[in-house]
Amino acid sequence: MAAGVARQLSDAINRGVYPPGSRLPGERQLAEQLHVSRSTLRAALGDLEHEGRIARSPQRGWFVPSPTVGEPPSTLQSFTEMARLRGLKATAAVLERAPRSATIDEAEKLAIPPGGDVLVLVRLRGMNSTPICVDTNVIPMTIGAPLLDADLTDRSLYEALEELCSVSVYRSAYSVQADAASAETAALLTIPSGNPVLIGREVAYDRAGTPILLGYNTYRGDAYRFEADLYRSV
Secondary structure (H helix, E strand, C coil), X not given: CXXXXXXXXXXXXXXXXXXXXXXXXXXXXXXXXXXXXXXXXXXXXXXXXXXXXXXXXXXXXXXXXXXXXCCCCCCCCXXXXXXXXXXXXXXXXXXXXXXXXXCHHHHHHHCCCCCCEEEEEEEEEEECCEEEEEEEEEEEHXXXXXXXXXXXXXXXXXXXXXXXXXXXXXXXXXXXXXXXXCHHHHHHHCCXXXXXXXXXXXXXXXXXXXXXXEEEEEEECCCECCCCCCCCCC
């Protein structure tokens, strides 16, 4: 009986009846809707919690968690690859795409002359229907020129760089820090202004050690997990 109730709830989540981040009805109301006892319902909810489909908190009760992204320790993955591993569809909407001159800091990190031409690409990345990240990249125009007119909607940037620019990201120097969402960022990520966000900064290199891009990625705080293998010096 509980397995059948779990399937019904799982199907409702898949159909968007309970979208990511939403709260399920209270147990009494949900049991009445499904015409089952509360003990059967609790068993079904426990099964779904074990599968990671729902979560429970003292403040919110049962809710559908937002998709969480994060590379396995010491493994570099694109946003699209992380989504695929979770059986989700990665989405991308271009918010800004324009050439400009590099700042002194950007030129130093990209190993190009100060004031050199770069492409600034800003996209809103999501998984299924949930916005996850505002993804900003600065790419030397000597590399990124083919991206100026390319269709980058719902496309992996790493894959586009390989296919259109003939460069591959091999290594990324990456750092993460917490911050509060600005009003503009919060509106894009559909979270309240001031909510926690995680900001990832990276310099990506090819196999030869040549800088390819600078990344500035703002993730919803409830949708990103950073993992790393740490070793003590000897």
